[in-house]
Amino acid sequence: MVDKIKIENLSCYYNKKCVLEFLNLNVVKNEILGVIGPANSGKTTFLRTLNRMNDFDATYSKKGSVYLDDDDILDIDVETLRRRVGMLFAMPIPLPMSIYDNITYAPKRLGFVTKKIDLDNMVESVLRNVSLWDEVKDRLCVSAVKMSGGQQQRLCIARVLAINPEVILFDEPCSGLDPISTAKIEELMIGLKEKYTIVLVTNNVKQASRVSDRTAFFLMGKLIEVDKTGKLFVSPKKKETEDYITGRFG
Ligand SMILES: Nc1ncnc2c1ncn2[C@@H]1O[C@H](COP(=O)(O)OP(=O)(O)O)[C@@H](O)[C@H]1O
Numbered sequence: 001m002v003d004k005i006k007i008e009n010l011s012c013y014y015n016k017k018c019v020l021e022f023l024n025l026n027v028v029k030n031e032i033l034g035v036i037g038p039a040n041s042g043k044t045t046f047l048r049t050l051n052r053m054n055d056f057d058a059t060y061s062k063k064g065s066v067y068l069d070d071d072d073i074l075d076i077d078v079e080t081l082r083r084r085v086g087m088l089f090a091m092p093i094p095l096p097m098s099i100y101d102n103i104t105y106a107p108k109r110l111g112f113v114t115k116k117i118d119l120d121n122m123v124e125s126v127l128r129n130v131s132l133w134d135e136v137k138d139r140l141c142v143s144a145v146k147m148s149g150g151q152q153q154r155l156c157i158a159r160v161l162a163i164n165p166e167v168i169l170f171d172e173p174c175s176g177l178d179p180i181s182t183a184k185i186e187e188l189m190i191g192l193k194e195k196y197t198i199v200l201v202t203n204n205v206k207q208a209s210r211v212s213d214r215t216a217f218f219l220m221g222k223l224i225e226v227d228k229t230g231k232l233f234v235s236p237k238k239k240e241t242e243d244y245i246t247g248r249f250g
């Protein structure tokens, strides 16, 4: 097992207030690492630290290190890092343009796919990867904001795939979706781990138990426990973990 990401002694602060404390954790290549925990436990801060999304927040600071394939992320150009570590949010936010243009926008801007035929092939390939091709192949020119919420979220995943990431960070990707759309995204994430390394933050404990290979439990800025998902849910080591997964608080 190879570590794709290593987090060493990471503490994060907003206005000097510590919101994530002395975190040591790794993300194994091609696994889905689930991250669960009540609101304000630092889950989003954790994700945003992994691709330096917080760099422009002047109130934010951090101590400790994050390595991507053994390179300190501070030594990786930010634009390159964000391409290698893609991120998805709770609310899908497609650009106000066609389905086709949504997918080709970033690859064109970054200049790594330019020919029409290559763009067409790429659009088909990523839409197939997110099981959206059959639903939208006849209306690629239609505005993306006309799609259903679940379709928009799958389109946003397709957009991330179009820039060829190595890691995908999901921040509560199903929180606005109905159970059927949620099931489709979960199935999709399980398929994606063959090629990508995934960190899934979810407010849905059952979702973590369904899709994650390992699960980490965060509480008030601390990693309480991380283990193989089957183990963490059947025999957690810590009382706090047990209370949370059995719904006794949070
Ligand atoms: N941009 C910010 N500025 C100041 N405080 C923040 C900011 N973002 C998050 N926080 C605080 O940091 C803590 C952790 O938040 P967050 O990482 O969003 O947790 P979670 O995703 O688990 O709900 C919370 O107390 C939250 O209020």
Ligand SMILES: [Mg+2]
Pocket: 043, 044, 045
């Ligand atoms: Mg959050």
